[in-house]
Amino acid sequence: MPSITFIHHDDRAETVSANDGDSAMYTALLHGIDGITGECGGGAVCATCHVYVDDSWLGKVGTVGADEDELLEGVASERLPNSRLSCQIKITEALDGLVLRLPERQV
């Protein structure tokens, strides 16, 4: 099972194990990670699952789709070059050890 580390805005880190095929957003909700809201349940509507992907992982999490790109324009905290919507990141073994930083606000 791949493990993912979420680093909160206050630098607190939580490492959880994810099911292959789940999204990073879903994994966070399953483990009660505050800081990811996921209001639309992964429907790519709400932009409340915003994360900053650790630079060393950016090449591995896939690219931002056109719809996601537009949604990212609406995130509550600053959009950075490494911003992603975590519901659009699908966890695979290749992402074992992934580090995602959480923004200050989701709404």
Added chain:
Amino acid sequence: MVATVTTASPHTPPVLSFGGALPNDASSQPVVHLDVDPFAMDFFADPHPTHEVLREAGPVVYLDKWNVYAVARYAEVHAVLNDPATFCSSRGVGLSDFAREKPWRPPSLILEADPPAHTRTRAVLNKVLSPAVMKQLRDGFAAAADAKVDELLERRSFDAVADLAEAYPLSVFPDAMGLQKEGRENLLPYAGLVFNAFGPPNQLRQDAIERSAPHQAYVAAQCQRANLAPGGFGACIHARVDTGDITADEAPLLVRSLLSAGLDTTVNGIGAAVYCLARYPEEFARLRSDLSLARNAFEEAVRFESPVQTFFRTTTRDVEISGCHVGEGEKVLMFLAAANRDPRRWADPECYDITRKTSGHVGFGSGIHMCVGQLVARLEGEVMLSALARKVVSIEITGDVKRRFNNTLRGLESLPVTFTPA
């Protein structure tokens, strides 16, 4: 400093199972038949005991009164919502089967459509109602909520349905749509009609359709490009004709979707939230001490009261739902409200808890048809609850609470309250 907390258990705690795979026995289980009419007045007066009966009778039940299958448990409701190829919307999301009966109005191009047609229209409305658009609306919606609460504090005692739950959305949503000032009194009756029409051919539905002509004429006119102010949701939909995403014939019908679903739903959502905060003063006190809970307090009210109680699907093939066989061409009624209080999914489901992890509730649906206006609804709900929490210390119910009856929507006709200013 980076502290590491490891959450060890990879397994899903029961309250956080999000539906997913269902038990699928090789042999079909018998489906329990129930003599329940979920569109009758006595049911509407207090649906919760019957919801429990529906949930506990089995994963799938059959309602003899209307000849439909029904699901009331969270897992099954969630599964049906998330399998649109098997449980389609294009044959209508009410009781009426469009394959057998002529729809009472031209079908919706989004709600009553399946992929790939739905995918295209949905993409358009997603953009019109996107998070970026909400950012632009936020300050105006918040200022209007503050002004409304100030005005109500002058009066102290008033009807929280007409003067708040209806008045606030009416003060922001029609303008956000870009509607003309005249004729707006048709909006709520039109929406009441649309939501009654999803129900069976009972008195509520017949009466609504009988009285519908003027409201339908109003809405048809307002959906035209020339009648929609620049910058509003309506004009933004029509602008998509110019980019080739939709045709000039489709645009008015997509505007109609927002006029049908965008106002009465939030009226009942905000009404539900105010009713909750009035009945659970300790939750209102928590909200007052932490304003960041406003958005979740609204979301929890949508779970708890489920302003949209039900929707139907029609099966496109023979299918097993949790071991129960359902044939092709059958209507399946989804009890969203019962799923939102299923103890298999929710800890203390009968409790209104503004700190609950609400994600996964089906009050806005789930899957490809999940409410496209959810961000508008949450914005209105959040800024209104935030205004109340900042300006009001107590909401006291000071008269008879009257229920409003509709085949799909749950809400109140009247909620007399007195506000005490902070």
